[in-house]
Amino acid sequence: MTMPPQSDQVPVVIRASRLWKSYDEGTISVLNGVDLEAHKGEAIALCGPSGCGKSTLLHLIGGLDKPTRGKVLVNDKELGRDRDMVHFMRHEVGFVFQLHNLIPDLTMEENCLLPAVAAGTPNAAALSRLQELAERTGLRHRLKHRIQKLSGGERQRTAICRALMNRPGILLADEPTGSLDEETSSTVFNLLLDLAHTESVTLLMATHDRSLAAACDRVLEMHDGRIRTDC
Amino acid sequence: MIFLRLILVNLLRHKIRTFISIAGIAFSVAAMITVVTVLQGAVGMFSSILSSGSEMIVFERNVSDLFFSDVPQAAKNSIATWPMVSHADAVLFGVVSSADHPIITCFGVTAEDARIRNATWVSGNADPFANGGNLVVLGERAAEFLGASTGMDVPIGHGTFHVIGVIRTRNGFEDGGVFMPLEAAQKFFHKEGSSVITIKLHNKEDAPAFKAQVHTQFPNLIALEDAEFSRSYSQFKILKATAWAVGGCGLALGGLGVANTMIMSVFTRIREIAILRVNGFANGQIAATIFGESAIVAITGALAGLALGAIALYALKEVPALHGYVDVTIHPALMLIVVLLALLTGLAGALYPAAYAMRIKPVEALRFE
Numbered sequence: 001m002t003m004p005p006q007s008d009q010v011p012v013v014i015r016a017s018r019l020w021k022s023y024d025e026g027t028i029s030v031l032n033g034v035d036l037e038a039h040k041g042e043a044i045a046l047c048g049p050s051g052c053g054k055s056t057l058l059h060l061i062g063g064l065d066k067p068t069r070g071k072v073l074v075n076d077k078e079l080g081r082d083r084d085m086v087h088f089m090r091h092e093v094g095f096v097f098q099l100h101n102l103i104p105d106l107t108m109e110e111n112c113l114l115p116a117v118a119a120g121t122p123n124a125a126a127l128s129r130l131q132e133l134a135e136r137t138g139l140r141h142r143l144k145h146r147i148q149k150l151s152g153g154e155r156q157r158t159a160i161c162r163a164l165m166n167r168p169g170i171l172l173a174d175e176p177t178g179s180l181d182e183e184t185s186s187t188v189f190n191l192l193l194d195l196a197h198t199e200s201v202t203l204l205m206a207t208h209d210r211s212l213a214a215a216c217d218r219v220l221e222m223h224d225g226r227i228r229t230d231c
Numbered sequence: 232m233i234f235l236r237l238i239l240v241n242l243l244r245h246k247i248r249t250f251i252s253i254a255g256i257a258f259s260v261a262a263m264i265t266v267v268t269v270l271q272g273a274v275g276m277f278s279s280i281l282s283s284g285s286e287m288i289v290f291e292r293n294v295s296d297l298f299f300s301d302v303p304q305a306a307k308n309s310i311a312t313w314p315m316v317s318h319a320d321a322v323l324f325g326v327v328s329s330a331d332h333p334i335i336t337c338f339g340v341t342a343e344d345a346r347i348r349n350a351t352w353v354s355g356n357a358d359p360f361a362n363g364g365n366l367v368v369l370g371e372r373a374a375e376f377l378g379a380s381t382g383m384d385v386p387i388g389h390g391t392f393h394v395i396g397v398i399r400t401r402n403g404f405e406d407g408g409v410f411m412p413l414e415a416a417q418k419f420f421h422k423e424g425s426s427v428i429t430i431k432l433h434n435k436e437d438a439p440a441f442k443a444q445v446h447t448q449f450p451n452l453i454a455l456e457d458a459e460f461s462r463s464y465s466q467f468k469i470l471k472a473t474a475w476a477v478g479g480c481g482l483a484l485g486g487l488g489v490a491n492t493m494i495m496s497v498f499t500r501i502r503e504i505a506i507l508r509v510n511g512f513a514n515g516q517i518a519a520t521i522f523g524e525s526a527i528v529a530i531t532g533a534l535a536g537l538a539l540g541a542i543a544l545y546a547l548k549e550v551p552a553l554h555g556y557v558d559v560t561i562h563p564a565l566m567l568i569v570v571l572l573a574l575l576t577g578l579a580g581a582l583y584p585a586a587y588a589m590r591i592k593p594v595e596a597l598r599f600e
Contacts, residue, residue, distance in 0.1 A: 064594040065594045086513045089508075089509070089510075089511045090511030091511075095509050097597065101502075101506050101597060102506075103237075103503055105243075106233075106236065106240060113233055114507065114510045114512075115510045115511050117234055118507070118511035118512045118516060119511055166511070
C-alpha cells in the first residue's frame with residue numbers, strides 16, 4: 001500500500017483497496033490488485049507505459065466504471081454501495097480528459113455551466129463561480145465564444161473550469177496535456193496544479209510527461225496493472 | 232436556459248433532418264384536421280337537415296339507416312295532435328339519379344316544412360308547392376349540375392318533374408338536393424309513410440315526456456332529441472370513427488418519423504451524452520433532453536399542421552363541387568386534441584431513443600470515439 005510522504009494528519013480522501021479490473025470474462029486483465037490512498041489536497045501523478053491501467057484506475061476512482069474486484073472508498077464511503085453516484089459525479093469529482101470533451105456547438109460559458117445545470121445550482125451562484133474560474137484561467141474574454149473558436153490550450157483550460165465548476169474534492173485528469181504542444185502543456189499543467197492546490201482539491205493525473213509529473217506531490221509508477229513504485 | 236439550448240442545439244445541428252421530421256408531423260396533423268373536420272362538417276350538415284326548425288326526431292326503431300326508416304302516416308297524424316307538440320313535419324328521404332349524377336338526395340316534404348317556408352328563393356316561389364303533383368324545388372347546386380332552372384322539366388330517375396323554383400341554402404346536402412311534395416315523393420319511392428317526423432315542442436322540457444309517450448303508443452318508433460340523435464346514430468359513429476382512424480394512421484406515421492429522427496439523434500451524439508453523464512447529468516435529465524427534442528418537433532409540427540389543415544379546408548371550400556359540403560370551422564377542442572395527440576406521438580417516438588441514451592456508458596463512449 002502506498003502512503004503519502006508529506007502528512008499523516010491530512011485526511012484520506014480516496015482509498016482504493018485491492019482493485020482488479022478485467023474484460024472479456026477475465027481474459028484481458030487491466031488492473032491486478034491496486035492499492036492507493038490519496039490525501040486531501042494532494043497532487044498525485046500516475047505514470048507508466050500505455051496500457052498499464054492508468055486511465056482504468058482513474059475511471060474506477062471516478063465512478064465511471066466498476067471494478068471486477070476490490071473497492072474504492074471516497075471519504076470513507078464505498079462507491080457503488082454507500083454512495084449516490086449521481087450526487088458523487090455532480091459534487092465530488094471532476095474530470096479532465098486528453099481530448100477536452102467539450103460540446104462544440106455550445107459556448108465556453110455554456111460548456112462550463114453544464115455541471116451547475118446538472119446539479120441545479122442557482123444561476124447567480126453558478127455565474128459567479130464561472131467568473132471566478134474564467135478569471136483564474138485567463139478565459140474571461142472567451143466566455144461567449146464557441147468551442148470551435150478556441151485554441152487547444154483554451155479548450156483544455158475550459159475543460160478544467162468545467163471540472164472545477166461544482167467545487168469537487170477530487171480532480172481526475174487523464175493525460176490532460178497529451179494533445180498539447182510543450183509550451184501550452186506547461187501552462188495548462190501549472191494552471192491545473194495551482195487550482196488544485198488553492199482549492200484544496202485532491203488531484204490524480206495520468207501522464208507520460210515525467211517532467212510534469214515531477215512537479216506533483218507524489219509520482220506513482222504503474223506497470224502491468226499494478227503500482228510498482230511510489231516516490 | 233442551457234438545458235433548452237442543449238435541446239435546440241441538437242435540433243439545429245441537423246436542420247434538414249429536423250425539418251423533415253416536423254414536416255412529417257405537420258402533414259399528419261393537417262390530414263387529421265382536414266379529414267375529421269370535413270367529416271364532422273358532413274355529419275353536422277346532415278344533423279342540421281334533420282333538425283331544421285325542430286328539436287326532436289321520430290323514426291323507426293332499430294333501422295341501420297334513416298333511408299330505410301318507415302314511419303306510418305297515422306303516427307304522424309296522431310303525434311301532431313298531442314298537446315305538447317307545437318309542430319310535426321313528416322320528411323321522406325330518398326336517393327334519386329339523373330343522367331350524369333347517380334346519387335341525388337331527395338327530400339319529400341310538405342309545404343309547411345321549414346326548408347320550404349324559410350328558404351331563400353333564387354327563382355320561383357313556394358306557392359305551387361302546396362298543390363302537389365310532379366313538381367320539384369331544386370337546391371342551387373342541384374340546379375347547376377342538372378342544368379335546370381325554374382319553369383323547366385327535368386328528368387329525375389324514371390320520371391320527369393317540373394321545376395317551380397330554385398332555393399339557396401348553406402347546407403351542402405340540401406343545396407345539392409331535390410325537394411318534392413311529400414305525396415309525390417311517397418308515390419315515387421313507393422312508401423306510404425315517411426322516413427322521419429321532425430318535432431317542435433311548445434316546451435323543450437317536455438322532451439322526456441314526449442319520448443315516453445312515443446315509446447308507449449308507438450313501440451316500433453323511437454324519439455330522440457337532435458343532439459342525442461347525432462351522438463347515437465350509427466352512421467355518424469362510423470363516419471367519425473373512420474375520420475379518427477385515418478387521422479390516427481397519419482399521426483402514427485408521423486410518430487415513426489419522429490422515432491427515426493430521435494434514434495438517429497441519439498446514435499450520432501453518443502459521445503455528447505457521455506459527456507453530460509460525466510458532468511453529473513442523471514438518467515432523468517438525459518431522457519429529458521431527448522423528450523424535449525421530440526416535444527419541440529411534435530408541437531412545432533402540430534402547429535404547422537393546424538395551419539396547413541386550415542389552408543387545405545379553405546381550399547376545399549372553394550372547390551365548386553364541394554360547395555356547401557365543407558365546414559371550415561376547426562373546433563378548438565379538436566385543435567387541442569390533435570396537438571396533444573401529436574405531442575403524445577412524439578413522446579412515444581422518443582421512448583426507445585431515451586432508454587438507449589440512458590444506457591450509454593460514458594467510459595466506453597469516451598474511450599472508443
